[in-house]
Amino acid sequence: MEFKEKITALLEEFLSQRTDLFLLDLKISAADDVTVVLDGDQGVTLQDCLDASRAVEFNMDREAHDFSLQVMSAGLSEPLTMPRQFKKNIGRDLKVLLQDDKEIEGELQAVSDEGIALLLRYRKPKEVGKGKVDVEETLEIRYSEIKKATVVVKF
Template sequence: MEFRKNIETLLNNFLETREDLFLIDLKISAADDVTVILDGDNGVTLQDCLDASRAIEFNADRDEHDFSLQVMSSGLSEPLASPRQFKKNIGREIEVMLQDSTTIEGELDKVDDEKITLILRYRKPKDIGKGKVDVEEGKEILYSEIKKALVVVKF
């Protein structure tokens, strides 16, 4: 437990110097393999990962505790986990799986500390007559309702 606290302290000290970066996940395996996943308001560069790695590596006592370290950026395959991550993806299409396993896809429009708002675009039959009409509506989703949210990659 002391080893984890030491790594957390070193990482938090680094993040205090870089307010544009934030921690997504810190994993420490039973074999002391340390994995740090970072994200940033403007993305994460290779240099950002190197700087974080050095902040931990150069300040941890290897004689006291031997470990391996991997620092990486949160990729597109990683779920969005914090309001800060949602904010940086405003305007992008995201797919949200709710706690009841239903899935909603839409454009991320607004983000606050309690919920997100998606713009849903679809076609539905006209109320009167034949044919369909385009519909655009906002849908608010509380973070507590979200099981997983991913950015949709379109080519």
């Protein structure tokens, strides 16, 4: 079995036992530096990263193939790339960059297999008279329209 296939198989076996976790990225450099990025429905703990690391490292023969292994969770500033990541962030504010480079910020209301629904809140001028009115509207966005989506961090 090839090195990358062996790593992938070990991760899949680990993740089949931990259905709350999922693989976001697996990178193997030319120097055999392995980087695994995990996410989870309730987040990823340090123990989760250690468990995944052990599942791979303890089942590989370092004498046969020398490598380095780094297992990490997706950072808060990392873009959302999978529908499962969007689902766990329902109720949070997202900043979404569309394919046409238009940027939208709103509260994530719903997630489907096709896309997301954002609740937009803004003020617009009154139709008659002076002043502005508060407006709330729901905007549905297909995944294919999203170039990048990140969670807005508020302090």
